[in-house]
Amino acid sequence: MAEKEVPLTAVQVEALVAMKMIKHSTQAFPTTVTGSIVGMDVGGKLEITNCFPFPVVEMAPESHFDTAAPNPAAAAPRAKANTVYQAEMIRMLREVNIDANNVGWYTSANMGNFINLNVIENQFFYQKELNERAVALVNDVSRSSQGSLSLRAFRLSPKFLAAFRENKFNAEELQKSGLRYQDIFVELPIEIHNSHLITSFIHQLEAPKQAGPTDLPQSLAALESNPSAKSSTVTPNLDNLSLSVDPFLEKNCDLLLDSIETHHTETNNFQYYQRSVGREQTKINNWLQKRKVENATRATLKQPLLPEDEWQRLFKLPQEPSRLESMLNSRQVEQYSRQIDNFVASTTGKMFAVKGNLLPGETAAK
Incomplete structure (x- = not known):
């Protein structure tokens, strides 16, 4: 193992390990799956060389948060x-x-929905009990099914790790520490690594040679029906020219709206707590004022004064709710927003490219 003082800069995943995680996640989709990863820490780069899945076992809730599902x-x-x-x-x-x-x-995810208490507590357990340089790999099955591998590596930041260890997520402690929802995770870049044998084999792959000269296609239909084009491994993907909106965009918008509703609920709960504290504080101030007047009267009559700290026994201030759920939900909203931005960016670019054909009158007027 590398020295502890060397910070992690990247995560290198063997291609076979990535394939095993993808297979495990895809077979159980949409159920969440988890597994362990093993490897070595070499010069600040975490090399992951093997993995194996966890069997699903029933367990009693060990979370110190009542809201853990x-x-x-x-x-x-x-x-x-x-x-x-x-x-x-x-x-x-x-x-x-x-x-x-x-x-x-490692764990699987659906539509980027992985920022929750289970992931936080699992990563906290690994960084605290097993290996302080442990990482969590998240494989988004829904994104990977579109043809681009979605595999990300995360660690809990030192600031969040200290707050989670002491369970200090009230407004006062968060203000002192300056902890924000952006500080929950530290993302590390991932590199997919192949052995030299596999790399040599990939470089030897080539498209089948044409038997003779071919004529240029007269239309898109002729190009798609060409058998040589279908069999070629280097045929361009014409699906990128489609103007249809990404089918995952609507689902991401629905998930984003649900997260925003959850955020409003958490905000209303905190506002209710503030109103409750204000009401109790008003009662305490009235009681203290009344007790001071009474003690002033008793002092005039040379009678023993009554204690002024009895309000701690008579009144009970409501307990401040934890702000951890709000922080996680805010981080999840940011995740959905970034995904929507990525989806819309590709579609918007194509729309601007064909704007002249879609709106010829508007283009001519300009």
Whole structure:
């Protein structure tokens, strides 16, 4: 293992490991799956060389937050039974001379919906108990199914890790520490690595040679019906010319609206807490004022004064709700917003490119 002082700068994932995670996530989609990843820490780069899935076991809720939703698959990495299973698997890997250093865990996601308490507590468990340099790999199955691999690596930031360890998520502590929802995760760049043998094989792949000269196609239909074009491995993807709106855009907008509704609910709950504190504080001030007048009267009559701290026994201020849920929801809203921005950017660019054909009158007027 590398020295602890060297900060992590990147995560290198073997192509076979990526394929195993994709297969595991796709087979169980839309159910959340989790697994362990092993590898080595070399010079600030985390090299992931193997992985294995976690079995789903029923476990009692160990979260110190009452709002943690029960999800056996998502909570599997920190289950006691899976901790024993993971240690046994790593021991067997070590016996066959395979990298057997636990460097984190992986999970699947759908439409970027992975920022929740289960992910936070799993990563906190790994960074606190197993390996402080552990990472969480998130494979978004819905995004990967569109042809581009969506695999991201995250770690909890030191500032958030300290706040989560002490469970300090009230307004006063957050204001002192300056912790924001952007500070929850630290994302690391991912590199997909192939062995030299696989790289050599990929470079040897080539398109089949044409038997003779071919005529240029007269139309798009003729180009699509050409059998040589279909069989070629380097045929351009004509789907990129489609003007249809990405089908995932509507679903992302729905998820974004749900997160915004959750944000409004959390805001209303906090405002209700502030109103409750204001009412109780008013009662306490009235009681203190009344007690001071009474003590002034008793002092005039040379009678013993009554204690003025009895309000702590008579009145009870409501407990401030944790702001952790609001922070996670705000981070999830940012995630959905970025995804929508990526979806809209590609469609908007194509719309501007063909604007002259769609709105010929407006273009001519300009």
